[in-house]
Amino acid sequence: xxxxxxxxxxxxxxxxxxxxxxxxxxxxxxxxxxxxxxxxxxxxxxxxxxxxxxxxxxxxxxxxxxxxxxxxxxxxxxxxxxxxxxxxxxxxxxxxxxxxxxxxxxxxxx
Amino acid sequence: xxxxxxxxxxxxxxxxxxxxxxxxxxxxxxxxxxxxxxxxxxxxxxxxxxxxxxxxxxxxxxxxxxxxxxxxxxxxxxxxxxxxxxxxxxxxxxxxxxxxxxxxxxxxxxxxxxxxxxxxx
Numbered sequence: 001x002x003x004x005x006x007x008x009x010x011x012x013x014x015x016x017x018x019x020x021x022x023x024x025x026x027x028x029x030x031x032x033x034x035x036x037x038x039x040x041x042x043x044x045x046x047x048x049x050x051x052x053x054x055x056x057x058x059x060x061x062x063x064x065x066x067x068x069x070x071x072x073x074x075x076x077x078x079x080x081x082x083x084x085x086x087x088x089x090x091x092x093x094x095x096x097x098x099x100x101x102x103x104x105x106x107x108x109x110x
Numbered sequence: 111x112x113x114x115x116x117x118x119x120x121x122x123x124x125x126x127x128x129x130x131x132x133x134x135x136x137x138x139x140x141x142x143x144x145x146x147x148x149x150x151x152x153x154x155x156x157x158x159x160x161x162x163x164x165x166x167x168x169x170x171x172x173x174x175x176x177x178x179x180x181x182x183x184x185x186x187x188x189x190x191x192x193x194x195x196x197x198x199x200x201x202x203x204x205x206x207x208x209x210x211x212x213x214x215x216x217x218x219x220x221x222x223x224x225x226x227x228x229x230x231x
Contacts, residue, residue, distance in 0.1 A: 034215060036218070038155070045223055045224060046205070046221055047221075048210070051219070052217065057210070087154075089154060096169075097167070098157060098160065098170070098171060099145070099157040100157060101147075101157060102154070
């Protein structure tokens with residue numbers, strides 16, 4: 001169960017878009033639609049922002065979108081806002097029946 | 111309001127045991143799979159274990175397999191994690207999380223506030 005690969009950090013200016021990648025293998029991201037993304041602010045529990053590759057839970061801004069191609073999933077935040085700062089984690093179901101998270105990406109809004 | 115409240119964390123010596131609990135409210139607990147996820151200090155999220163809505167399917171991360179046991183009591187809307195033979199690497203905030211799907215896996219849509227486990231002599 002090796003962690004999915006995410007960039008350690010990304011940054012962008014307010015109003016700009018950013019994309020966070022999440023690379024797995026054919027045993028996880030590449031084989032299942034059960035890919036989700038979580039946002040975590042310091043000292044807080046994670047919050048689900050995307051599930052089943054690209055679906056947004058009720059109440060999550062439509063500035064968050066996601067997709068998958070092969071073994072790589074991607075999260076895009078359009079129109080960056082200061083409140084978007086935090087850590088972002090991808091997560092995928094694994095063929096062994098468990099789940100695996102990415103190492104996390106720290107988003108800084110400049 | 112949908113809510114998960116963890117308890118049972120604390121300071122434990124290496125090799126000892128600890129039992130975490132998670133009390134659920136505001137939703138039909140028996141309809142949803144549940145997970146335990148942990149986060150070591152300053153580190154990322156690590157999935158620990160999952161139990162299906164009917165306890166028919168249980169899975170563990172390799173790092174805890176054989177030492178941790180997940181269970182649930184649908185009558186009490188409660189989730190548990192029995193942690194045996196703990197090591198310093200088990201030091202973390204432990205979150206319980208509800209799966210969004212009904213009788214199926216989708217993703218973890220509700221999280222508790224976490225309970226802190228510190229393993230130290």
